[in-house]
Amino acid sequence: MKETEARTFVPHPHELAVSTHHDDDFSDRLNESWDLILVDENFGEEPSSTPTVFDGSSLVGWLRAEARKSGRQLPCVAIFTTQPDLFQKEVPAVGPALPMGGSFVGREAYLAPVLDVEWLFSKNGDDKVRIVERIEALAQAHETARTVLGGNGASFQEFVSFLGLSEKATWHKAALSSLERARLPISESANGGNTFRGPASAVRWLVQETLPFPGAFLSDTRVAARLGVTVATLDRLVMDPSTQWSQDLKRCVYTGPVAALFGRRWWSAGIADATLSIRHAVRSGETETAQSAIKMLSGIETVAVLSEKDPVAFVDQELLEAGITGAARCVQLRPRGWPPQSEEPWMRIADAASAPWFRHMVDPSDQSLLDVASV
Structure with missing residues (x-):
């Protein structure tokens, strides 16, 4: 990649340097204070019979080894590629111990630990503005951390x-x-x-x-499930907040480092506080239902509530959020690599019964639910 093309991803006024591992100034560049190293995955070189650097992943290994030897602190490192399916044979750090089998987009957090990078970017996405925003967010997060x-x-x-x-x-x-x-x-x-x-x-x-997992922070889908409203209603509640409750709800939106790398995230502590206000309004007799309580607290007349009883956000077979359904239709999983400080994900019973690797993520006490689904 030439500097002119790189500038389309890293616009001014950010400082930028483009170098290859063959350049004489490559080591000198590493001595400078950067906030992000974008490593192009495809060098157009083939592996040789002796150890060598021939693609981005092997260069990352060299960078880590050089940092250990020199005692240097590397900034954030990210893979940068036009081929997001290059790693389809890699086994991600989260989920079944099976090859990824497709693009890493949407599953960057699952694959990045395996490649020993902070993140991966697909540079041929449809929304280049979004790619630029995400690259900038990662670099700025490192700058803020420093x-x-x-x-x-x-x-x-x-x-x-x-x-x-x-x-x-x-x-x-x-x-x-x-x-x-x-x-x-x-x-x-x-x-x-x-x-x-x-x-x-x-x-x-x-x-x-x-941020990728439910715990200290929550996604739109999980927040909507906790409040008992549709995601569209959730948007409406914070679009133009006119009451103290809705203003407090909007303050729950996470706006800190790398927020742009994900869909909207919320502080779970703030959502728990908002949910408690709804319950208190109902229990105190101010309103009869959660729907009317939200209307009263937010000042919004049109509030679409979820029809599901005990709604939960569920994941698909790639362990990505797929929607909201009733808890009775789901089981909770304990996936390999899922952070122990995060809430265990819910999966629909039919999906959990579809493959043995999901079945063995389910608590033994729930196995009978999968047996019924398999019949």
Whole structure:
């Protein structure tokens, strides 16, 4: 890739350098302070009989080895390719121990740990503006981590600042408790000293272990299920908030580092607070139903509620969110690689019964539900 083409992905005023591993200045470039290394996967070279760098993945391995030898802290590293199905034979870090079998798009967080990178980008997507936004978000996250966390490791309070958690939020203490359970990569010690992966480890925790999974943060689908409304209604509730409740709900939207890499995320502590207000309105007799409570609290007349009893967000056979249904139609899974600090995903019974690898992710006490579905 020439610099002119690279500039279409990394626009001014960001500093940019394009180099190959054959260039004389390649090592010198690594000594400079960057926030993101985009590694093109396809070099157009073939593996030889002796160890060599011939594609982006092998270059990542070399970069990691060189960093270990020199004691250097690498910035975030991301694969950059026009062929998102190049890794279809790789076994992702999350889910069944089977080859990915297709594009990594939508499953970047599942594959990135296997390749020892923070993220992957498909540069031939339909929405180039979106690709540019996501690249910039990853670089800015590393820049923010360098500034907030410093060079002596990361403390809990520094992580709170890094994520942009407002002290003015009424659910601030609850959010702190959720972060305590989120297995932060805290590394600051009394004696100080640099950590090997440095600020990039904070970004990796966020993009691979936290934002992709339900726990400290929730997706639109999961928030809608908890509030008992459709996703379209959820949009309406925060589009032009006119009441204190709806304004507080809008403050639950996560706007911190790498937010642009994912669909909208919400602080789960804030959603729990909003849900509690709905229940309180019903229990206190102010309203009779959750629907009327939401109307009263939000000031919005048209509130479409979910028809499902005990609604839950469920995942498909790629462990990606697929919609909302009733809990009675689902079972919970314990997938390989799923972060233990995150809520276990729900899958429809018919899907869970469709393959043995899903069946063995289900608690033994629920196996009888799968047997009925298989008949």
